[in-house]
Amino acid sequence: MADSSQITVTSPLLPPLEEFIPYLKDIWDRKWITNNGHYHQLLEKELCKYLGVEYLSVFTNGTLPLITALQALRITGEVITTPYSFVATTHALWWNGIKPVFVDVDPSTGNLDPGKIEAAITPKTTAIMPVHVYGNPCDVDAIQAIADKYGLKVIYDAAHAFGVRVNGKSILEAGDISTLSFHATKTYNTVEGGALICHDAKTKQRIDYLKNFGFAGETEVVAPGINSKMDEVRAAYGLLSLQYVDAAIAARHRVADRYREALAGVEGLSMFGERADVTYNYSYFPIFIDAEKYGMTRDELYFRMREHGVLGRRYFYPLISDFTTYRGLPSAAPSNLPVATRMANEVICLPMHHDLSEEDVERVIKEIKIHG
Numbered sequence: 001m002a003d004s005s006q007i008t009v010t011s012p013l014l015p016p017l018e019e020f021i022p023y024l025k026d027i028w029d030r031k032w033i034t035n036n037g038h039y040h041q042l043l044e045k046e047l048c049k050y051l052g053v054e055y056l057s058v059f060t061n062g063t064l065p066l067i068t069a070l071q072a073l074r075i076t077g078e079v080i081t082t083p084y085s086f087v088a089t090t091h092a093l094w095w096n097g098i099k100p101v102f103v104d105v106d107p108s109t110g111n112l113d114p115g116k117i118e119a120a121i122t123p124k125t126t127a128i129m130p131v132h133v134y135g136n137p138c139d140v141d142a143i144q145a146i147a148d149k150y151g152l153k154v155i156y157d158a159a160h161a162f163g164v165r166v167n168g169k170s171i172l173e174a175g176d177i178s179t180l181s182f183h184a185t186k187t188y189n190t191v192e193g194g195a196l197i198c199h200d201a202k203t204k205q206r207i208d209y210l211k212n213f214g215f216a217g218e219t220e221v222v223a224p225g226i227n228s229k230m231d232e233v234r235a236a237y238g239l240l241s242l243q244y245v246d247a248a249i250a251a252r253h254r255v256a257d258r259y260r261e262a263l264a265g266v267e268g269l270s271m272f273g274e275r276a277d278v279t280y281n282y283s284y285f286p287i288f289i290d291a292e293k294y295g296m297t298r299d300e301l302y303f304r305m306r307e308h309g310v311l312g313r314r315y316f317y318p319l320i321s322d323f324t325t326y327r328g329l330p331s332a333a334p335s336n337l338p339v340a341t342r343m344a345n346e347v348i349c350l351p352m353h354h355d356l357s358e359e360d361v362e363r364v365i366k367e368i369k370i371h372g
């Protein structure tokens with residue numbers, strides 16, 4: 001149980017319970033609780049509208065759309081990806097028997113550095129799998145240019161990028177496929193859930209077969225599919241929650257502005273810049289601690305904050321490439337990933353959610369400024 005004096009890194013966006021009850025009553029009346037039901041269809045339609053995309057398929061979590069995307073595009077061999085992410089990104093490759101090839105990240109965004117991708121391409125490379133980490137948009141034009149030059153597919157793990165736009169256009173339109181996570185900890189949740197965004201009706205049809213065992217009709221199975229469908233209860237929850245997500249993002253925006261203002265100029269502390277052409281979702285607020293200049297290591301600060309009830313998280317430490325499954329790969333060597341290694345050693349994600357009070361935010365700031 002969370003101690004009430006503790007400030008947690010995240011808190012789930014829960015729609016009002018009394019507003020959810022009528023949805024449940026309706027599901028009970030319909031007696032249709034999963035398999036492309038009423039709310040499943042409605043949620044897909046409403047998410048398309050909200051996100052500004054045309055073809056979207058909802059899933060039971062955010063990992064299965066990644067695994068399914070790789071199946072749908074028949075990706076094999078080697079895939080270039082980032083070590084600076086949540087471990088599910090690389091696990092999705094491993095579950096498909098694909099060898100991950102780690103490439104270093106750009107220090108100004110934390111995203112895959114396009115300038116380092118070409119050197120990692122081999123005859124076995126079939127795709128690039130970048131992540132819009134913290135909701136920072138990747139350099140999608142540079143990545144697409146490389147993909148086009150070498151005939152590679154691009155699958156974005158957009159788990160952090162719900163609602164993010166560049167020049168008013170959804171970042172989810174980039175690449176061949178993008179995936180979202182609607183896990184409880186994310187900006188928008190369906191308890192557990194996720195989605196896959198593609199760009200044509202034929203691919204969406206294939207994805208919809210794949211998420212339901214490959215069934216194309218009562219007796220016809222067209223592919224070795226899996227079961228990753230979203231049920232009606234969570235689809236209805238998601239539909240209701242969607243009405244509250246703009247207010248939640250606005251609340252996060254206020255927290256981010258206050259952090260940014262209060263922490264600017266703290267010696268040894270850096271933050272990402274914000275681009276004027278990007279609509280952010282404020283999903284995370286990472287700070288980076290240069291131990292020498294700050295006068296304390298990241299871990300010293302992290303554990304002191306914890307002692308005082310301010311629970312940040314070290315996203316993303318350790319790097320994916322440092323976990324036992326992957327550390328033996330040649331591309332996992334820290335010498336190949338100097339920027340990601342430094343970021344993983346310096347990062348703390350500050351508490352960031354819709355429910356932080358002004359006092360909470362000031363308490364977090366004070367914790368960090370004791371030293372600054």
Ligand SMILES: *Cc1c(COP(=O)(O)O)cnc(C)c1O
Pocket residue numbers: 061062063064085086088089131157159160181182183192193194
């Ligand atoms: C949360 C997350 C996932 C996994 O999503 P789940 O819904 O938890 O399965 C994948 N990639 C990234 C980058 C994430 O943050």
